[in-house]
Amino acid sequence: MSRKIEKAVNEFNQQMKPVSLWADAWKRLRRNKMALISLWVVGFYALVAVTAPLFSFLDYRTQVIEHANLPPSLRPAGELVIEKLEARHALIKERVDEGMDSLKPEMERIEADIQKAKDELDTNPVNKKVYIFGTDSLGRDMLSKTIYGARISMMVGLVGTLTAVFVGILIGAISGYIGGWLDNLLMRFVDIMYGLPYMLIVIILMAMFRKEGQSSIVILFVGIALVSWLTIARVVRGQIISLKNSEFVEAARSMGASTGRIIFRHLLPNTIGVIIVFTSLSLPSFIMNESFLSFLGIGVSAPLSSWGSLVSEGANTMELYPWQLLAPAIEMTVFLFFMNFLGDGLRDALDPQSKNRT
Amino acid sequence: MSDEVILQVKDLKTYFTVDEGVVKAVDGVSFDLHRGETLGIVGESGSGKSVTNLSVINLIPMPPGKIAGGQVLFHGKNVLAMSSNEIREIRGNKISMIFQDPMTSLNPFLRISTQMVETIQLHQKIDKKAAKAKAIEMLKLAGIPAPEKRIDQYPHQFSGGMRQRVMIAMGLSCNPEILIADEPTSALDVTIQAQILELMQELTRKLGTAVILITHSLGVVAGMCDTICVMYAGRIVERGRTEEIFESPRHPYTQGLIRSVPRLDQETKERLYSIPGQPPNVIDLPDCCPFYPRCEKVMDICRGKYPSVASFENNQSASCWLYAKEAQNV
Amino acid sequence: MSRYIIRRFLSLIPTIFIIITLSFFLIRFAPGGPFSSEKNVPEQVLQNLMRKYHMDEPMWRQYLRYMGDVLRGDLGPSFRYRDNTVNELIGQSLPNSMLLGTIALLLASLVGIGVGIISALKQNHWQDYTVMSIAVVGISVPLFVIGPVLQLVFAMKLHWLPLSGWINSRDGFKTLIMPALTLSFPYFAYIARLSRASLLEILRSDYVRTARAKGLAEPTVIWKHVLKGGLLPVVSYLGPAFSGIITGSIVIESVFAIPGVGRIFVQSALNRDYTLIMGEVIVYSMILVLMNFVVDIVYGFLDPRISYN
Numbered sequence: 001m002s003r004k005i006e007k008a009v010n011e012f013n014q015q016m017k018p019v020s021l022w023a024d025a026w027k028r029l030r031r032n033k034m035a036l037i038s039l040w041v042v043g044f045y046a047l048v049a050v051t052a053p054l055f056s057f058l059d060y061r062t063q064v065i066e067h068a069n070l071p072p073s074l075r076p077a078g079e080l081v082i083e084k085l086e087a088r089h090a091l092i093k094e095r096v097d098e099g100m101d102s103l104k105p106e107m108e109r110i111e112a113d114i115q116k117a118k119d120e121l122d123t124n125p126v127n128k129k130v131y132i133f134g135t136d137s138l139g140r141d142m143l144s145k146t147i148y149g150a151r152i153s154m155m156v157g158l159v160g161t162l163t164a165v166f167v168g169i170l171i172g173a174i175s176g177y178i179g180g181w182l183d184n185l186l187m188r189f190v191d192i193m194y195g196l197p198y199m200l201i202v203i204i205l206m207a208m209f210r211k212e213g214q215s216s217i218v219i220l221f222v223g224i225a226l227v228s229w230l231t232i233a234r235v236v237r238g239q240i241i242s243l244k245n246s247e248f249v250e251a252a253r254s255m256g257a258s259t260g261r262i263i264f265r266h267l268l269p270n271t272i273g274v275i276i277v278f279t280s281l282s283l284p285s286f287i288m289n290e291s292f293l294s295f296l297g298i299g300v301s302a303p304l305s306s307w308g309s310l311v312s313e314g315a316n317t318m319e320l321y322p323w324q325l326l327a328p329a330i331e332m333t334v335f336l337f338f339m340n341f342l343g344d345g346l347r348d349a350l351d352p353q354s355k356n357r358t
Numbered sequence: 359m360s361d362e363v364i365l366q367v368k369d370l371k372t373y374f375t376v377d378e379g380v381v382k383a384v385d386g387v388s389f390d391l392h393r394g395e396t397l398g399i400v401g402e403s404g405s406g407k408s409v410t411n412l413s414v415i416n417l418i419p420m421p422p423g424k425i426a427g428g429q430v431l432f433h434g435k436n437v438l439a440m441s442s443n444e445i446r447e448i449r450g451n452k453i454s455m456i457f458q459d460p461m462t463s464l465n466p467f468l469r470i471s472t473q474m475v476e477t478i479q480l481h482q483k484i485d486k487k488a489a490k491a492k493a494i495e496m497l498k499l500a501g502i503p504a505p506e507k508r509i510d511q512y513p514h515q516f517s518g519g520m521r522q523r524v525m526i527a528m529g530l531s532c533n534p535e536i537l538i539a540d541e542p543t544s545a546l547d548v549t550i551q552a553q554i555l556e557l558m559q560e561l562t563r564k565l566g567t568a569v570i571l572i573t574h575s576l577g578v579v580a581g582m583c584d585t586i587c588v589m590y591a592g593r594i595v596e597r598g599r600t601e602e603i604f605e606s607p608r609h610p611y612t613q614g615l616i617r618s619v620p621r622l623d624q625e626t627k628e629r630l631y632s633i634p635g636q637p638p639n640v641i642d643l644p645d646c647c648p649f650y651p652r653c654e655k656v657m658d659i660c661r662g663k664y665p666s667v668a669s670f671e672n673n674q675s676a677s678c679w680l681y682a683k684e685a686q687n688v
Numbered sequence: 689m690s691r692y693i694i695r696r697f698l699s700l701i702p703t704i705f706i707i708i709t710l711s712f713f714l715i716r717f718a719p720g721g722p723f724s725s726e727k728n729v730p731e732q733v734l735q736n737l738m739r740k741y742h743m744d745e746p747m748w749r750q751y752l753r754y755m756g757d758v759l760r761g762d763l764g765p766s767f768r769y770r771d772n773t774v775n776e777l778i779g780q781s782l783p784n785s786m787l788l789g790t791i792a793l794l795l796a797s798l799v800g801i802g803v804g805i806i807s808a809l810k811q812n813h814w815q816d817y818t819v820m821s822i823a824v825v826g827i828s829v830p831l832f833v834i835g836p837v838l839q840l841v842f843a844m845k846l847h848w849l850p851l852s853g854w855i856n857s858r859d860g861f862k863t864l865i866m867p868a869l870t871l872s873f874p875y876f877a878y879i880a881r882l883s884r885a886s887l888l889e890i891l892r893s894d895y896v897r898t899a900r901a902k903g904l905a906e907p908t909v910i911w912k913h914v915l916k917g918g919l920l921p922v923v924s925y926l927g928p929a930f931s932g933i934i935t936g937s938i939v940i941e942s943v944f945a946i947p948g949v950g951r952i953f954v955q956s957a958l959n960r961d962y963t964l965i966m967g968e969v970i971v972y973s974m975i976l977v978l979m980n981f982v983v984d985i986v987y988g989f990l991d992p993r994i995s996y997n
Contacts, residue, residue, distance in 0.1 A: 196973070205714070208718030209718055284828070296939065298958075315836040315943070318839070319844050325840065329837060
């Protein structure tokens with residue numbers, strides 16, 4: 001359908017503009033290179049996050065104590081372990097040569113370790129492992145850890161956004177369509193909620209209601225979703241009010257359509273562009289808020305981890321093992337960066353007259 | 359109106375580069391304006407009327423716009439070749455402009471006094487007090503009641519018609535030689551429109567200002583203008599004295615426009631005429647008469663080549679194959 | 689005008705009242721209590737403690753008592769830091785947080801606006817592209833990533849700046865640089881994007897075209913006709929920005945070990961230090977609500993279209 005329209009030409013052999021909103025939006029999005037790249041990157045992240053459990057080599061739980069704190073490398077772990085031991089051996093040998101005999105047993109122990117590692121290099125399959133993002137202090141693969149962290153972060157972002165969108169649409173639509181005292185009451189409530197220091201309340205909520213050692217992800221969802229629907233409710237309400245008085249809704253009403261039908265068949269499809277834009281722009285902010293809480297130690301709790309808690313762990317050891325900070329930090333930043341670009345692109349494509357261009 | 363030509367536009371071409379291609383918004387427009395003359399430029403939206411006149415004072419946003427060719431001679435000097443300092447001497451001083459939408463053309467954050475005084479002080483070396491007195495005098499001339507009080511108000515405290523009066527007062531405050539009025543009444547109520555046109559006519563006659571009136575309404579030009587240029591798809595298709603154009607329109611487009619004006623002096627049971635179809639967009643337009651798909655008198659040659667200008671008595675001229683010698687030879 | 693200001697000011701009272709009430713009950717209904725983490729306390733001692741802090745009274749009496757105290761400006765004794773009152777604890781830490789927050793907000797707005805203006809005037813030039821790419825990075829990188837990464841680079845590897853600490857330490861005002869930059873970066877980025885977008889809109893507006901048609905020189909057009917309208921959205925963003933800076937300071941103060949209100953915020957919630965956390969919520973909300981109030985009033989002064997009738 002849209003293809004046919006796009007190909008239409010007039011008497012002067014000029015291309016005619018696509019008429020449908022979606023065809024037009026898709027055309028604009030396709031022209032925006034940065035948005036297209038972002039679409040691919042975000043899609044790649046989503047694909048990896050969703051399919052991670054299918055790949056057994058992405059194992060974030062197995063601890064290989066001998067492989068603790070290995071730096072990122074493309075070479076097999078066994079070789080890195082030997083290198084690390086040899087470096088330490090050289091250090092101690094220097095001291096021993098200087099006359100510190102008390103270190104001699106230590107030196108001999110390391111020599112034995114090196115020998116053992118060399119023996120096992122080809123026999124033990126664990127030594128064939130490659131850690132491209134390095135390992136943590138318990139010898140777990142950072143790549144797998146950050147991917148599983150991404151799963152949690154993205155899930156929180158998605159669930160938070162969906163909840164916000166669902167509750168926001170419901171309340172915004174009701175408030176805008178019915179109007180009157182109900183509208184006043186709801187919007188007054190939204191105003192007051194806006195005035196509240198939102199993250200502070202979530203922090204208190206998370207700090208006080210989570211139970212130690214228990215997965216607190218549900219409380220996290222509640223905490224984030226509780227206040228997140230405000231913006232979308234306002235936006236939807238505004239859209240509905242401006243559409244409510246338009247002629248096509250008038251026409252539907254004159255033909256006896258019910259309120260519910262008018263809202264869901266006529267008004268919501270007309271606000272869907274704004275909702276998509278909002279969704280794509282708020283997803284990164286949900287992910288950031290969740291990670292913020294996890295960084296403070298009051299977000300998701302062990303054994304689950306998210307980008308935020310990984311960054312928090314990494315910050316503690318960054319002086320010696322900077323990759324434990326940088327791996328989750330860079331992975332997260334790249335995702336948020338492209339997610340923001342995608343959101344911008346979608347906004348330009350779907351809502352070209354948007355007043356909130358920033 | 360005297361014989362002295364003060365503004366001469368020669369083969370002006372203004373193009374805009376957009377994603378889809380090059381928009382030839384103005385494609386070879388020429389006209390002369392005499393001292394004290396009122397010239398009407400008529401055309402549908404998108405025909406290039408406004409771009410023509412923004413080009414005259416070199417106010418085309420660049421990029422995406424670009425003046426691709428031609429000259430604008432003001433007293434024989436090419437405006438398009440002037441330095442930005444020289445051209446600013448002309449803008450608002452010798453040639454001033456009034457825009458279509460008075461609601462958005464005044465700065466909502468500044469008082470009327472600020473906006474008027476800055477113009478007057480810019481071009482006339484007088485102090486602030488004298489400038490304000492001059493501004494009040496202009497507002498009074500423009501029919502603003504209690505101008506001493508209203509001058510200190512903000513634009514949003516004025517109605518649309520009143521704001522357009524302010525714009526006219528501001529436009530004429532430096533006693534320009536030319537006033538370009540870009541659809542000055544189309545954003546206003548019908549009752550206000552007549553008042554504003556009358557005011558413009560009265561003031562410009564009094565001050566001897568030449569006027570270029572841009573409009574899509576033939577009714578407006580009929581009452582005000584000495585001469586008319588009809589524009590279509592970036593070109594002038596017909597020009598002549600107002601009486602001649604209304605008496606004997608030559609171009610089919612002009613004829614269509616005149617037929618689509620409702621007339622009170624003729625009783626008729628027919629439906630009011632309207633030109634069928636839409637004006638073309640002017641991106642990559644092939645070499646042809648852009649009006650042919652809508653034209654009742656279309657011929658084969660119209661599809662292949664743009665017609666040259668045919669002249670008639672009394673300086674009337676039209677670009678149409680109906681009157682071209684070559685057409686008969688083909 | 690002054691009537692509007694007074695009315696608007698009075699409307700702050702119910703907002704603050706609601707915040708206090710909501711947090712009071714939210715905190716009290718949370719599982720656990722301020723003394724539940726203390727092991728092996730004899731029953732008698734616990735009861736004495738409960739009585740001392742009026743925890744044995746019904747909830748509504750506690751609420752009324754607390755509200756009465758708050759109205760007198762007394763935020764009560766801390767449950768955890770038994771030698772200090774909440775007033776003392778907040779009195780010591782608030783100036784530090786305020787200093788950091790104010791510097792961050794000033795930095796974010798001044799640099800953000802400046803960069804936004806340059807970017808709008810040089811639209812689609814390299815200056816614009818560079819600055820706007822930095823700005824997207826700015827809104828994409830979380831504070832708690834920037835902080836540690838800056839520490840890693842400038843303190844641990846290059847040794848240019850102190851790792852953490854506060855201005856009363858040996859390093860003095862050098863300690864301010866990294867926290868202030870980190871805290872301001874996301875808001876700088878947002879303000880730069882915001883002011884660029886709104887200036888571009890104004891630059892395309894009819895009244896700027898009018899100003900140019902009047903013969904005004906470009907600097908005058910920008911200075912007199914573009915900036916005022918173009919920066920209004922930035923003014924209204926300052927409220928939310930300050931709110932974000934307060935939240936952000938919770939992370940920044942713990943990353944950089946700054947003795948501010950934010951640093952003890954999370955811990956006091958985990959400790960169930962009822963009075964301390966309430967005190968912090970009250971102080972934060974008052975600052976926020978006042979900030980929004982000031983922004984509203986300033987906006988009203990700047991935009992003549994807003995009427996107060």
